[in-house]
Amino acid sequence: xxxxxxxxxxxHGIYLLxxxxxxxxxxxxxxAKRHLLKIxxxxxxxxxxxxxxxxxxxxSPGETAPILSDGLLTFTGMADPIPQALTLTAIVIxxxxxxxxxxxxxQYHRLTGKVGVGEMTELKD
Amino acid sequence: xxxxxxxxxFIAVPLLLxxxxxxxxxxxxxxxxxxxxxVALFALALSWIPTVRVAPLLETIVIAPPLGIHxxxxxxxxxxxxxxxxxxxxxxxxxWLSHAEPHLRGRPAFILxxxxxxxxxxMVLTGDIFNLYVFLEIVGVSAYALTxxxxxxxxxxxxxxxxxxxxxxxxxxxxxxVLLYLQTGQLNLAALARDFGHIPAPMQALIGLLMLIGLAIxxxxxxxxxWVPDIYRGxxxxxxxxxxxxxxxxxxxxxxxxxxxxxxxxxxxxxxxxALGATTMLVAEAVALRQQDLRRMLAYSSLGQVxxxxxxxxxASEATTAGALFHMVNHTLIKLLLFLLTALMLRRFLSVRLAxxxxxxxxxxxxxxxxxxxxxxxxxxxxxxxxxxxLWILKGFAEAQVFWPIALILLAALLEAGYYFRWIKVFxxxxxxxxAGQAEGDWAYTPxxxxxxLLxxxxxxxxxxxxxxxxxxxxxxxxxxxxxxxxxxxx
Numbered sequence: 094x095x096x097x098x099x100x101x102x103x104x105h106g107i108y109l110l111x112x113x114x115x116x117x118x119x120x121x122x123x124x125a126k127r128h129l130l131k132i133x134x135x136x137x138x139x140x141x142x143x144x145x146x147x148x149x150x151x152x153s154p155g156e157t158a159p160i161l162s163d164g165l166l167t168f169t170g171m172a173d174p175i176p177q178a179l180t181l182t183a184i185v186i187x188x189x190x191x192x193x194x195x196x197x198x199x200q201y202h203r204l205t206g207k208v209g210v211g212e213m214t215e216l217k218d
Numbered sequence: 219x220x221x222x223x224x225x226x227x228f229i230a231v232p233l234l235l236x237x238x239x240x241x242x243x244x245x246x247x248x249x250x251x252x253x254x255x256x257v258a259l260f261a262l263a264l265s266w267i268p269t270v271r272v273a274p275l276l277e278t279i280v281i282a283p284p285l286g287i288h289x290x291x292x293x294x295x296x297x298x299x300x301x302x303x304x305x306x307x308x309x310x311x312x313x314w315l316s317h318a319e320p321h322l323r324g325r326p327a328f329i330l331x332x333x334x335x336x337x338x339x340x341m342v343l344t345g346d347i348f349n350l351y352v353f354l355e356i357v358g359v360s361a362y363a364l365t366x367x368x369x370x371x372x373x374x375x376x377x378x379x380x381x382x383x384x385x386x387x388x389x390x391x392x393x394x395x396v397l398l399y400l401q402t403g404q405l406n407l408a409a410l411a412r413d414f415g416h417i418p419a420p421m422q423a424l425i426g427l428l429m430l431i432g433l434a435i436x437x438x439x440x441x442x443x444x445w446v447p448d449i450y451r452g453x454x455x456x457x458x459x460x461x462x463x464x465x466x467x468x469x470x471x472x473x474x475x476x477x478x479x480x481x482x483x484x485x486x487x488x489x490x491x492x493a494l495g496a497t498t499m500l501v502a503e504a505v506a507l508r509q510q511d512l513r514r515m516l517a518y519s520s521l522g523q524v525x526x527x528x529x530x531x532x533x534a535s536e537a538t539t540a541g542a543l544f545h546m547v548n549h550t551l552i553k554l555l556l557f558l559l560t561a562l563m564l565r566r567f568l569s570v571r572l573a574x575x576x577x578x579x580x581x582x583x584x585x586x587x588x589x590x591x592x593x594x595x596x597x598x599x600x601x602x603x604x605x606x607x608x609l610w611i612l613k614g615f616a617e618a619q620v621f622w623p624i625a626l627i628l629l630a631a632l633l634e635a636g637y638y639f640r641w642i643k644v645f646x647x648x649x650x651x652x653x654a655g656q657a658e659g660d661w662a663y664t665p666x667x668x669x670x671x672l673l674x675x676x677x678x679x680x681x682x683x684x685x686x687x688x689x690x691x692x693x694x695x696x697x698x699x700x701x702x703x704x705x706x707x708x709x
Contacts, residue, residue: 123386129378136385143389147396176399179348183392186355190388193359194381197366201374213379215372216448 376452499525
């Protein structure tokens with residue numbers, strides 16, 4: 094009954110819609126929230142949406158992981174491995190940036206007791 | 219054993235030296251290594267000039283392009299890599315020879331400066347768009363950490379702001395790269411350039427827009443540069459010298475490299491890019507007029523020059539492009555000089571606000587003199603190098619019979635004169651200076667005098683590098699030659 098979900102067009106459409114929603118949720122959070130950690134969460138959500146688009150649209154239903162193993166001796170019907178490699182790299186980079194950001198936010202909070210970007214006034218004349 | 223020189227060294231050597239930093243700490247060699255690495259890589263860059271003049275050098279990593287990753291060393295990337303290493307050498311010499319604060323002489327600063335230069339070199343050398351993203355993030359992370367290195371309120375606030383803005387820019391760039399890959403199945407820049415024309419037009423526009431937003435934030439173009447003065451105000455001036463001299467130049471190069479490669483006819487984007495450059499220039503120069511802090515003033519001045527370079531590169535004629543590349547080199551040298559002078563003033567006066575720098579000319583005559591020299595070079599007065607490069611750009615526009623950019627550039631120079639002389643007037647005011655900090659030894663001025671000498675030399679004898687700039691402009695605009703050298707076919 095739900096076979097129509099397996100057609101690549103519908104499958105990609107659902108993922109695209111979902112990830113774009115995620116992207117705009119992240120963008121909303123980035124613009125509307127003032128708390129530093131919420132901003133980092135929003136940035137992470139936007140990043141995840143981009144990863145999801147890459148992975149989902151580069152893969153079609155029925156494709157297997159690009160690994161040769163028992164019974165799988167040729168590269169047929171396998172997903173394109175490049176997007177997965179790219180996404181892994183991008184995730185690592187994203188984690189590094191977020192970790193740096195959070196540690197800086199913690200230090201800033203310890204020094205000033207502030208948590209919001211709206212309260213940042215040290216650099217104004 | 220013969221050593222095999224390859225362009226990978228520009229990236230690998232700084233990374234290796236950074237990873238070996240505990241060793242240098244133990245041997246007390248941090249600063250000599252930092253300076254030595256940049257000087258050695260600069261010499262290496264110079265040794266390649268004859269090779270690159272004949273044909274671009276392709277350094278394949280494991281598999282040949284377009285499948286594998288490669289580094290593309292042509293006249294323009296060589297020029298920028300050489301420039302970045304000069305900037306790195308000047309800043310490290312300054313840190314070594316002057317009484318820099320401990321956090322700028324320690325291991326974290328050593329590692330981060332090397333990463334910054336390595337990442338910037340990687341960004342201009344790489345021939346693969348995903349590698350570009352990785353280098354961009356390496357540069358980004360080291361820049362955020364360098365900004366916050368002082369770990370006081372101001373530095374942390376600047377670092378946080380930079381990190382948030384920078385990560386958002388990186389997401390937009392990543393989004394554009396993902397769409398490019400999904401549309402073409404390619405990551406190699408040359409293959410992307412070949413296939414970009416086959417993408418449906420609305421998708422082309424979307425990719426272009428996302429890329430432009432991301433890179434305009436990173437390259438500090440209006441209206442995406444609202445964050446820049448805060449960062450330049452909060453970070454140490456020695457670090458901002460690197461941002462203004464190296465980072466912005468690398469991102470500007472990436473922006474225009476992609477524009478010239480992906481668009482078969484750059485005239486499509488010409489009006490937009492020139493308008494972006496012109497607005498950046500005029501807005502920044504106008505706002506700079508009323509700044510009370512030297513760092514903020516220099517930040518706006520830097521934005522103004524970035525706008526000028528964008529205006530000239532966006533026109534995409536050979537003369538303006540060559541002039542713009544020359545101006546890029548000049549601007550890097552000038553801003554290194556001015557920001558390092560700011561660092562010296564900050565140490566002596568403990569503040570660089572206009573009101574606190576009264577009579578600086580008497581307390582630090584050499585610094586005030588060098589500041590005047592740098593200001594005149596920014597304005598483009600002969601015999602300084604700013605004159606030669608601005609003249610080249612103006613001549614390029616005049617030859618093409620386009621006169622409105624000339625009027626705007628001259629207007630911007632007038633505004634610049636206004637705010638630079640406002641500061642110079644204060645420096646030579648008759649009031650006695652109020653110095654609170656310590657005086658610097660003469661050694662701190664050595665790298666600054668070296669830059670001043672270079673500015674004079676390039677102003678008196680611009681023909682020394684003229685040929686290189688023309689070659690570089692040809693390489694930057696030469697889409698066909700780029701595709702042919704990588705893919706082996708004429709598009």
